[in-house]
Amino acid sequence: MRVDTAARGILSVNLDALSNNYRRLAQEAAGSEVAGVVKANGYGLGAREVAACLRTAGCRSFFVAHVQEGIALRESLEDARIFVLHGLAEGTEKNLADAGLIPVLNHPDELRRYATLSLTRDQRLPAALQLDTGMCRLGFSQNEAAAIDRQDLDAINPVLVMSHLVSAEVSRDPFNMKQRDRFSRRPDVLANLPASLANSSGIFLGPDFHFDLCRPGVALYGVNPTPEQPNPMQPVVTLSAPVLQIHEIEEAGTVGYNGTYDVPAGGRIATVPLGYADGYLRSSGNQARARIAGEIVPVAGRVSMDLITLDISSLPPNSVQPGCMADLIFGSDGVDQLAKAAGTIGYEVLTRLGTRLARRYTRSGP
Numbered sequence: 001m002r003v004d005t006a007a008r009g010i011l012s013v014n015l016d017a018l019s020n021n022y023r024r025l026a027q028e029a030a031g032s033e034v035a036g037v038v039k040a041n042g043y044g045l046g047a048r049e050v051a052a053c054l055r056t057a058g059c060r061s062f063f064v065a066h067v068q069e070g071i072a073l074r075e076s077l078e079d080a081r082i083f084v085l086h087g088l089a090e091g092t093e094k095n096l097a098d099a100g101l102i103p104v105l106n107h108p109d110e111l112r113r114y115a116t117l118s119l120t121r122d123q124r125l126p127a128a129l130q131l132d133t134g135m136c137r138l139g140f141s142q143n144e145a146a147a148i149d150r151q152d153l154d155a156i157n158p159v160l161v162m163s164h165l166v167s168a169e170v171s172r173d174p175f176n177m178k179q180r181d182r183f184s185r186r187p188d189v190l191a192n193l194p195a196s197l198a199n200s201s202g203i204f205l206g207p208d209f210h211f212d213l214c215r216p217g218v219a220l221y222g223v224n225p226t227p228e229q230p231n232p233m234q235p236v237v238t239l240s241a242p243v244l245q246i247h248e249i250e251e252a253g254t255v256g257y258n259g260t261y262d263v264p265a266g267g268r269i270a271t272v273p274l275g276y277a278d279g280y281l282r283s284s285g286n287q288a289r290a291r292i293a294g295e296i297v298p299v300a301g302r303v304s305m306d307l308i309t310l311d312i313s314s315l316p317p318n319s320v321q322p323g324c325m326a327d328l329i330f331g332s333d334g335v336d337q338l339a340k341a342a343g344t345i346g347y348e349v350l351t352r353l354g355t356r357l358a359r360r361y362t363r364s365g366p
């Protein structure tokens with residue numbers, strides 16, 4: 001085994017599944033443009049690799065959160081639109097415009113500052129405008145939107161008006177409709193701009209939510225955007241690591257910190273070099289499952305910083321050896337299952353996946 005991947009976690013990203021998921025969403029949102037949200041390093045999977053793959057699949061618009069993410073992405077993505085969700089951080093306007101990024105303006109002050117920069121450069125710089133329809137996080141309030149100054153708007157090149165859903169994954173939540181209606185009643189000055197409302201789950205709320213552009217993130221990466229129904233997406237991520245050591249239990253005892261897992265004499269415990277410092281959440285201890293030698297086994301005891309322990313007592317003796325690979329995220333709903341075990345959501349599982357993991361980009365297979 002090579003030193004660079006010996007004895008550590010391996011995060012495999014299936015680029016074919018990623019492309020297929022992009023196409024699946026494009027089909028679901030037929031008639032609308034489908035962008036790719038690649039903030040937080042492409043939800044932990046590697047923004048550069050993910051964006052390049054999506055670009056090849058036909059994606060022409062990308063969203064990041066921070067201007068720094070946009071500048072980094074621009075280096076590898078010359079011919080695509082890159083939107084910066086967090087808008088115009090004071091003092092970064094010039095860097096943002098120089099990199100050809102498109103800020104999502106979230107406040108009248110940002111619009112004014114961008115209009116001023118546009119006038120200074122004698123160039124109508126492109127921007128999106130975000131309206132707050134209920135998230136209460138970023139975006140123009142209804143009154144602020146109503147007061148948008150046409151002169152400021154004319155000074156820039158507004159290419160998109162957008163808003164963000166609060167509970168898109170809860171399909172029956174009446175707030176979805178409320179937000180859609182608020183968004184549809186945007187002020188006249190914004191009425192003719194291309195519009196965008198849906199995230200991953202929003203796409204599955206139906207054509208009324210698609211508008212001109214959809215902004216999926218998590219579904220591209222295989223997380224179920226319709227939690228009340230079977231996952232329409234293909235799994236993209238596999239997390240695995242080789243067994244470091246196997247403990248044959250001679251005397252009944254416990255496993256790991258604080259002895260939270262009992263193991264009888266004759267039991268067997270496999271130790272795997274991956275822990276919460278790698279993003280394998282500590283709350284998964286005694287909850288999550290792993291796959292080893294084709295069998296599903298429990299994570300035994302607490303998750304340590306750099307190690308977890310699996311109870312392989314149910315497997316035939318000698319079926320697992322040091323060096324055997326254990327899968328920690330696997331199967332068609334792997335990310336969602338680990339998230340459920342850890343008491344969180346797939347988004348957090350993905351975005352915590354740490355820098356110590358070796359990232360492998362595969363073209364087929366699991």
Ligand SMILES: *Cc1c(COP(=O)(O)O)cnc(C)c1O
Pocket residue numbers: 037039085163164198199200201215216217218219
């Ligand atoms: C993160 C984000 C998205 C993508 O959301 P998913 O639920 O991952 O599809 C879309 N729009 C905005 C404003 C976001 O912050």
